Amino acid sequence: MHEYTVTENVLRIALEKAGEAEASRVTQINLVVGDLSGAVPECIQFYFDSFSKNTIAEGAVLHFDRVQAQLRCRSCSTPFQPENGIWDCPACHSQGIEVVGGRDLYIESMEIE
Amino acid sequence: MKKIEVVQDILEANESIARGNKQLLDQHKVFAVNIMSAPGSGKTSLILKIMAQLKGKLKTAVIEGDIASTVDAEKVQEQADAVVQINTRHMPESCALIAAMVDQALKSLPLEELDLVLIENVGNLVCPSEFALGEHMRLVISSLPEGHDKPLKYPMIFADAHAVVVNKMDLLPYVDFDLGAFRRSVEGMNPGVTIFQTSCKTDEGIEEFSSWLLQQVKAGN
Numbered sequence: 001m002h003e004y005t006v007t008e009n010v011l012r013i014a015l016e017k018a019g020e021a022e023a024s025r026v027t028q029i030n031l032v033v034g035d036l037s038g039a040v041p042e043c044i045q046f047y048f049d050s051f052s053k054n055t056i057a058e059g060a061v062l063h064f065d066r067v068q069a070q071l072r073c074r075s076c077s078t079p080f081q082p083e084n085g086i087w088d089c090p091a092c093h094s095q096g097i098e099v100v101g102g103r104d105l106y107i108e109s110m111e112i113e
Numbered sequence: 114m115k116k117i118e119v120v121q122d123i124l125e126a127n128e129s130i131a132r133g134n135k136q137l138l139d140q141h142k143v144f145a146v147n148i149m150s151a152p153g154s155g156k157t158s159l160i161l162k163i164m165a166q167l168k169g170k171l172k173t174a175v176i177e178g179d180i181a182s183t184v185d186a187e188k189v190q191e192q193a194d195a196v197v198q199i200n201t202r203h204m205p206e207s208c209a210l211i212a213a214m215v216d217q218a219l220k221s222l223p224l225e226e227l228d229l230v231l232i233e234n235v236g237n238l239v240c241p242s243e244f245a246l247g248e249h250m251r252l253v254i255s256s257l258p259e260g261h262d263k264p265l266k267y268p269m270i271f272a273d274a275h276a277v278v279v280n281k282m283d284l285l286p287y288v289d290f291d292l293g294a295f296r297r298s299v300e301g302m303n304p305g306v307t308i309f310q311t312s313c314k315t316d317e318g319i320e321e322f323s324s325w326l327l328q329q330v331k332a333g334n
Contacts, residue, residue: 002243009123009124013121014119036269038239038243038269085262085266087265087298087301094301095300096300096301097301099268099302106120107119107120
């Protein structure tokens with residue numbers, strides 16, 4: 001739901017980097033979005049198409065690399081992914097878990113001309 | 114065509130403003146609490162109860178975040194030493210407060226006279242967890258009618274909380290809320306969390322929570 005701010009920042013960072021590289025066009029932006037970041041790629045794309053109009057990033061392809069939620073059991077250290085909102089360890093059924101991955105929200109790279 | 118490496122956190126700009134907010138608060142020895150919950154969990158009611166308990170002990174300001182309306186700000190006006198209303202409807206982000214909005218709000222508060230700022234975030238269990246505001250404490254309120262499964266549906270806000278208040282305890286006889294299951298899932302994902310049980314109707318747990326908060330403010334300042 002907070003994709004408005006996310007997308008504004010994506011465009012700002014992309015235009016800054018393109019400026020530094022003296023690019024005339026941004027053709028692709030590669031983003032890494034974790035399942036626990038709360039950001040929805042389709043929604044970022046929707047805002048991006050609108051915000052990027054009349055900039056050198058207009059028409060750029062947004063490529064999303066999704067990162068799944070990664071959890072680890074605090075008792076037996078088993079790594080696992082939550083399924084259907086169940087966060088119990090599948091090995092020892094402990095509820096003591098830590099989030100080790102899936103909160104990512106960053107621009108990995110971009111393609112420019 | 115040329116590929117360039119970027120590797121930049123998209124919300125770093127917000128983090129940076131949040132760090133500035135925290136610095137400003139620390140300079141003035143003001144403790145800030147980011148209060149988050151779903152709509153209707155009792156954020157405003159709890160704020161009123163806390164302020165009544167802390168009256169005479171701490172100078173408290175409230176920053177009210179809402180999509181529209183000033184009803185909450187009007188409610189807390191009498192109790193608070195200062196109130197700022199942020200309406201997010203015309204702001205770039207409407208589903209959560211972001212650090213830039215709090216930065217603006219802090220500029221209109223008499224920080225040198227204050228000890229505590231209670232920031233009432235927009236009612237939402239998803240977006241507020243992604244935006245640091247510069248707070249010293251993240252407080253999440255969950256109320257009995259919402260059900261005990263909320264930590265599993267919205268894990269990040271509970272995993273990052275310093276304290277969780279289970280509110281509307283007076284409704285326990287009437288709703289199927291499994292307190293044990295709720296506590297186990299919150300403590301499971303967040304072993305350092307402190308959980309309180311309150312009712313703004315009967316005042317259950319209000320004194321206990323307010324004294325704990327007072328201690329935290331004194332230790333923090």
